[in-house]
Amino acid sequence: xxxxxxxxxxxxxxxxxxxxxxxxxxxxxxxxxxxxxxxxxxxxxxxxxxxxxxxxxxxxxxxxxxxxxxxxxxxxxxxxxxxxxxxxxxxxxxxxxxxxxxxxxxxxxxxxxxxxxxxxxxxxxxxxxxxxxxxxxxxxxxxxxxxxxxxxxxxxxxxxxxxxxxxxxxxxxxxxxxxxxxxxxxxxxxxxxxxxxxxxxxxxxxxxxxxxxxxxxxxxxxxxxxxxxxxxxxxxxxxxxxxxxxxxxxxxxxxxxxxxxxxxxxxxxxxxxxxxxxxxxxxxxxxxxxxxxxxxxxxxxxxxxxxxxxxxxxxxxxxxxxxxxxxxxxxxxxxxxxxxxxxxxxxxxx
Ligand SMILES: Nc1ncnc2c1ncn2[C@@H]1O[C@H](COP(=O)(O)OP(=O)(O)O)[C@@H](O)[C@H]1O
Ligand SMILES: [Mg+2]
Numbered sequence: 607x608x609x610x611x612x613x614x615x616x617x618x619x620x621x622x623x624x625x626x627x628x629x630x631x632x633x634x635x636x637x638x639x640x641x642x643x644x645x646x647x648x649x650x651x652x653x654x655x656x657x658x659x660x661x662x663x664x665x666x667x668x669x670x671x672x673x674x675x676x677x678x679x680x681x682x683x684x685x686x687x688x689x690x691x692x693x694x695x696x697x698x699x700x701x702x703x704x705x706x707x708x709x710x711x712x713x714x715x716x717x718x719x720x721x722x723x724x725x726x727x728x729x730x731x732x733x734x735x736x737x738x739x740x741x742x743x744x745x746x747x748x749x750x751x752x753x754x755x756x757x758x759x760x761x762x763x764x765x766x767x768x769x770x771x772x773x774x775x776x777x778x779x780x781x782x783x784x785x786x787x788x789x790x791x792x793x794x795x796x797x798x799x800x801x802x803x804x805x806x807x808x809x810x811x812x813x814x815x816x817x818x819x820x821x822x823x824x825x826x827x828x829x830x831x832x833x834x835x836x837x838x839x840x841x842x843x844x845x846x847x848x849x850x851x852x853x854x855x856x857x858x859x860x861x862x863x864x865x866x867x868x869x870x871x872x873x874x875x876x877x878x879x880x881x882x883x884x885x886x887x888x889x890x891x892x893x894x895x896x897x898x899x900x901x902x903x904x905x906x907x908x909x910x911x912x913x914x915x916x917x918x919x920x921x922x923x924x925x926x927x928x929x930x931x932x933x934x935x936x937x938x939x940x941x942x943x944x945x946x947x948x949x950x951x952x953x954x955x956x
């Protein structure tokens with residue numbers, strides 16, 4: 607019996623395009639002998655469409671206008687994928703969902719909540735880990751008791767903007783320039799900026815507030831950016847380490863996806879004990895947020911001290927052909943198809 611897999615992709619976050627690329631990679635890696643794959647495309651407006659074509663050649667407009675509506679309904683005895691055809695809902699078998707969604711409404715626990723209520727198994731982190739990891743303020747607080755170093759920060763709320771001078775004073779009292787300003791909930795560097803002075807800080811706060819009313823201002827960590835992949839359930843596996851060489855002043859959205867000069871290096875030249883510390887910390891962070899299935903955990907290695915500083919955890923990391931998550935596992939001998947098999951197994955086992 608083949609396993610009925612539903613891949614949900616697209617979505618209304620700023621990472622819609624990345625999700626499509628990740629989903630294309632994942633669908634290609636699903637062995638047709640083992641799985642029957644069905645696809646649900648979420649448009650940027652949040653409409654769900656049953657999509658039967660190639661993800662690489664998806665025409666979002668045409669799909670949103672012509673493809674059948676799709677739905678997953680809570681409260682059914684057996685979860686099924688509902689598709690609207692000729693004005694009637696038909697039910698298709700659905701054993702597991704892969705929510706290949708990044709960012710808001712996808713990686714943040716909301717779709718996971720829907721899938722829980724619909725009683726359908728799914729790949730990856732549950733509601734709590736997804737929500738906590740998406741929210742950079744909450745992640746900071748959950749990781750604090752582990753003792754793993756993080757950038758010092760000041761939390762700012764958009765409602766405080768009325769007394770902007772006081773906000774700026776508060777930041778300046780705690781941190782020195784340059785500082786990083788980021789929305790608590792976002793992704794792919796959208797709304798993130800580096801501020802060199804008070805005027806830039808104010809501007810950066812407004813920019814971040816377009817993404818979320820909760821904002822972090824962080825001390826700048828000068829050093830290298832490294833990432834580590836985690837895979838599994840109760841006793842997860844941890845990959846080696848990869849390094850990001852950003853082409854820009856920092857790893858911006860453009861540097862991530864449009865700049866060919868941004869490079870990722872697997873097994874960069876780092877002291878062996880630093881690599882081990884990063885791998886240990888990746889597992890600790892994964893468990894601190896109650897991770898399950900997969901996550902990519904991102905760190906800095908500070909230039910001056912060599913210290914490992916935790917930056918963020920992504921519960922559905924990019925799965926594009928240039929993404930760090932699959933590349934780190936490739937080095938350990940796992941093809942994307944092996945990863946997907948294992949993720950599905952963990953999803954079914956939960
Ligand atoms: N405290 C910091 N010090 C130095 N660089 C930072 C800091 N915070 C973020 N950055 C830079 O900004 C990029 C995006 O920030 P990040 O927190 O990873 O947000 P996102 O979820 O958008 O990826 C990072 O990859 C890094 O290049
Ligand atoms: Mg990041």
